[in-house]
Amino acid sequence: MKLPVLFKILPVLALAGTVACGEDAAQETNKPDAVREGLTQPPAPVMAETPDMNARRGRLQFITRGCVICHQVNGVGGTAAPDLSAASAPDAVNPLDFSARMWRGAPAMTALQAVELGYVIDLDAQDIADLAAFAASPEEQKLLTEESIPAEMRDWFIDAPHWRSDDWADYLQRGERIPGLDEEDY
Structure with missing residues (x-):
């Protein structure tokens, strides 16, 4: 459908x-x-499962999944997508807010991944929770250095702020297929 x-x-x-x-x-x-x-009357409480969040795993995901190619943290990484540097540690990190921000940028993000990587990055709830923890952790972000990124990956950094443009609808209208999605999903 x-x-x-x-x-x-x-x-x-x-x-x-x-x-x-x-x-x-x-x-x-x-x-x-x-x-x-x-x-x-108040509704009955609903129990929600939330994954344990780990900023260290998030930093490793940020590198190995290729997020660093488009996103920058403290001057390390690409500028094609919004900067994820944490100014200060928040009292609490909400992975649902982080996920919602990702959702709003999903069309541009998946299109750019398809073009630059040849596939769309697949993240599960644990990955998103860990990435949210990393995005909110100034201490863990200090450990992300240029040297911590494989040399061949540093050549892939994209320094054009694509995230500021609204031309992603045109991308799909041109008929360019996003890998991993069937025609009816467009």
Whole structure:
């Protein structure tokens, strides 16, 4: 299913489910006050699993996955993507915020990876949590030096700030395929 079609169908399905649930609740109670009272009660807590975050693993991921080719930390790396230098250590690191920032840049990031690397980097939840920890750790970022990057990888650093342009939609319209995605995913 193509993504735009899915976005047209989801609101209709959600609305249908809401109407059906509302009708069931109204039929059960037949009291609008009972429904209003139920809506004022706090929801049941939902347990969320969060991976252990490790800035050292994040630094190693930053190098070995190729993030350093486009992103810079304390002057080391490419400038094709936003600088990830941490000015100071935050009180807490939220890997979901980091993931959301990645999501907003995903079209440009995956297109650039496809062109420069020939593939799209595959990250799981643990990788993202570790990268978030690294991006927030000035102490671990100090360990990222030019010498800690393999010499052949240093030649791959991209020094054009592609992330500031909005031409990634044109990339897809030109028909350039992003490896790892099927036609219906575009």
